[in-house]
Amino acid sequence: MDSETLGKYSALHPKPAGLTLHYGTAGFRTRAEQLDHVVFRMGLLAVLRSKAVAATIGIMVTASHNPEEDNGVKLVDPLGEMLHPSWEDYATQLANAEEQELQKVITEICQKAAVNLHKDASVFVGRDTRPSSEKLSQSVIEGIQVLGGQYHDYGLVTTPQLHYMVCCQNTQGQYGKATLEGYYEKLSKAFMELIKQSHCSGESQRHLKIDCANGIGALKLSEMQPYFPQEVLIHIYNDGTKEKLNHLCGADFVKVHQKPPGGLDMKPNERCCSFDGDADRIVYYYKDTAGHFHLIDGDKIATLISIFLKELLVKVKQNFKMAVVQTAYANGNSTRYLQETLKVPVHCVKTGVKHLHHKAQEFDVGVYFEANGHGTVLFSKAAEAKIRQLVKEEKDDEKREAAKMLENMIDLINQTVGDAVSDMLVIEAILALKGLTVQQWDTLYTDLPNRLLKVQVADRRVIDTTDAERRALTPLGLQEKIDALVKKYRLARAFVRPSGTEDVVRIYAEADTQENADALAHEVSLAVFHLAGGKGAPPQP
Numbered sequence: 001m002d003s004e005t006l007g008k009y010s011a012l013h014p015k016p017a018g019l020t021l022h023y024g025t026a027g028f029r030t031r032a033e034q035l036d037h038v039v040f041r042m043g044l045l046a047v048l049r050s051k052a053v054a055a056t057i058g059i060m061v062t063a064s065h066n067p068e069e070d071n072g073v074k075l076v077d078p079l080g081e082m083l084h085p086s087w088e089d090y091a092t093q094l095a096n097a098e099e100q101e102l103q104k105v106i107t108e109i110c111q112k113a114a115v116n117l118h119k120d121a122s123v124f125v126g127r128d129t130r131p132s133s134e135k136l137s138q139s140v141i142e143g144i145q146v147l148g149g150q151y152h153d154y155g156l157v158t159t160p161q162l163h164y165m166v167c168c169q170n171t172q173g174q175y176g177k178a179t180l181e182g183y184y185e186k187l188s189k190a191f192m193e194l195i196k197q198s199h200c201s202g203e204s205q206r207h208l209k210i211d212c213a214n215g216i217g218a219l220k221l222s223e224m225q226p227y228f229p230q231e232v233l234i235h236i237y238n239d240g241t242k243e244k245l246n247h248l249c250g251a252d253f254v255k256v257h258q259k260p261p262g263g264l265d266m267k268p269n270e271r272c273c274s275f276d277g278d279a280d281r282i283v284y285y286y287k288d289t290a291g292h293f294h295l296i297d298g299d300k301i302a303t304l305i306s307i308f309l310k311e312l313l314v315k316v317k318q319n320f321k322m323a324v325v326q327t328a329y330a331n332g333n334s335t336r337y338l339q340e341t342l343k344v345p346v347h348c349v350k351t352g353v354k355h356l357h358h359k360a361q362e363f364d365v366g367v368y369f370e371a372n373g374h375g376t377v378l379f380s381k382a383a384e385a386k387i388r389q390l391v392k393e394e395k396d397d398e399k400r401e402a403a404k405m406l407e408n409m410i411d412l413i414n415q416t417v418g419d420a421v422s423d424m425l426v427i428e429a430i431l432a433l434k435g436l437t438v439q440q441w442d443t444l445y446t447d448l449p450n451r452l453l454k455v456q457v458a459d460r461r462v463i464d465t466t467d468a469e470r471r472a473l474t475p476l477g478l479q480e481k482i483d484a485l486v487k488k489y490r491l492a493r494a495f496v497r498p499s500g501t502e503d504v505v506r507i508y509a510e511a512d513t514q515e516n517a518d519a520l521a522h523e524v525s526l527a528v529f530h531l532a533g534g535k536g537a538p539p540q541p
Helices: 003-011 036-053 085-096 099-112 133-146 159-170 180-196 216-227 251-257 298-316 332-341 353-360 381-393 397-412 420-434 438-442 478-486 514-531
Strands: 028-031 056-061 070-076 122-127 150-156 207-211 233-237 272-275 282-287 293-296 322-327 346-349 365-369 375-379 450-456 464-466 471-474 493-498 504-510
Touching (some): 036 070, 056 133, 056 159, 122 159, 133 150, 216 420, 282 438, 298 322, 298 365, 298 397, 298 438, 332 346, 353 375, 471 478, 471 493, 478 493, 493 514
Parallel strands (some): 122 150
Antiparallel strands (some): 450 504
């Protein structure tokens, strides 16, 4: 490593004085103008990681559903998964190192992680449509070059597309071709094969209005449109030509505010969905004839997919282990439906995609979705091999047909990470195959009324949780207070957890009526404010 070159280039990407950032589930995220030194250094880190694992690593410049003024960066590990937790610490150390310590920190990382600097390194780079993303991705590339890494710049891609490319590259093409065309072809082929097997499909089945959050999703869906069959008529809204990214639109806005996005006119019973800013989350929704808004979130998406997969797994008569993985944010009635009606095991883990993904890997078929609409399905190597073998060799027609559907589902689902485009095609295929309208899907179960709130605190670390974040260990007395409040309401539960990215505490409450859910959430937020060092004025109902 040439320390003179490192010093020279590093000086072109100076770290603002007093700025400390932490690498969390979403990588680094903050105001775009504070990120230049971070992305340059993540270019360096990606080279070290690539040398350490002798594989291609991905770097994505995006801040997902954050406002347009923000940006962020995250690394993608060899199979398209999130960066290994031990390297999250290295990322934090490297991002916060003072200029003169940079060389020392790099040397320490190389020693701790047994990095051989003489090995080759290869990095795939992608970015979203934010005004700041192009310049930041150039800084990433400078970082890669300083340490002698090779890179391929994919330019504008959705986050899941970059995860997909990295996985394709490192499986020597077994997972697919590491090109955008390869991605479009694989997904559209699997989708067409699936809906070929559908016997219904009235005209209204096929129209779908998509709010693309004025982000990258609009660009990539437009590119993919020629690959879609005639049966699918997608109508793109909030395509980024007029309004700001994520402003009053996108999956996060719709989920949090429980109302339709701006820029999309909904007629009664029309199927609509929203992507988030980097197209790794999706939620569906519709308006009924009385004008009421109905949200179909990640829990209901997981339920629909689980129903479909369970039916197919029963038909192929293999002893596959299937489970659904949720977080504490999953609606209580979704958990009940999955366990009691569908008889599918449900596991609860800490919030954060990496925890869900990790748990889902324990099963032959692991379905995971966060309520916010981020999720996917994982198939074990053994299950996938068995399914593909049944397609080729099974004599029984019904079994073979079911195996064929499962094989197409395996190819349609982006198993590396939640992918709004892939998830949308999975949902559309299932609705067509089962002849379900969006209303019928919605009525599988009724969500318990719930409310999400957040309270600003001086230091989010005063709250420590256990039991997959469902109970608070500190500050003392807070959990007892929450327990007492929950007892006042029917079908109620509530929990609090510190944000991973800012000094706020997030509160979730559900109960038998919206009024009670709101009241419970407010009472819990007051308890947090008083016991956990709230900032500013106490929360108002």
